[in-house]
Amino acid sequence: MAVDHLVRLGHRDIVHLAMPADIPYEERADGFRVAMASRGLRGRVLFPEFSARGARIAVEKLISGEDLPTALFCGNDVLAMGALEALSAHGLEVPGDVSVVGHDNTAAAAHSGLTSVDQHAGEQGRIAAGVVMRMIESQDFPSVTEKHRLDPRMEIRRSTAAPR
DSSP: OHHHHHHHHTOOOEEEEOOOTTSSOHHHHHHHHHHHHTTTOOOEEEOOOSSHHHHHHHHHHHHHTTOOOSEEEESSHHHHHHHHHHHHHTTOOTTTTOEEEEESOOHHHHHHTOEEEEOOHHHHHHHHHHHHHHHHHHTOOOSSOOOOOOOOEEEOOTTOOOOO
16 A cells, blocks of 8 residues: 555665564555565665664664665554754755655654554554453353454555655
8 A cells, every 4th residue: 555655656676664574564564565576676675673763773784875765654653753863963855855654643743744544543442442341241252253344554654655
């Protein structure tokens, strides 16, 4: 979804700041790789320390290595905030010089104008609580897991634009 949005804008050089390998979000990085490869693009994946500071350091290395992509897709909004800080500290404009997409659509993303993937975390919590409450009330603990599907959506804000 994030790659689709960035490629539609014209980006071809996109780096994914992924969640750490020991956190079970490898599907996000795998999805990024598949989305890039299906378009004939080479996607770079970096695994910064899982913090805004870690993302700042990773983006500063991209900047100092003169290998800055036109877009960053960050594994969550915390990493995106660190990326935004690093870009700003080096006088780079978002989205003019680099577009940035986060993931989780937090209040911080909305406040900062960060484009972010929304997974409906609040709704996920409501569904989970409802399932648990039904199980407690009925004393029925089924061996089959309930399945619910919530399709994510892109919350497009001011941190993405066509590359210059």
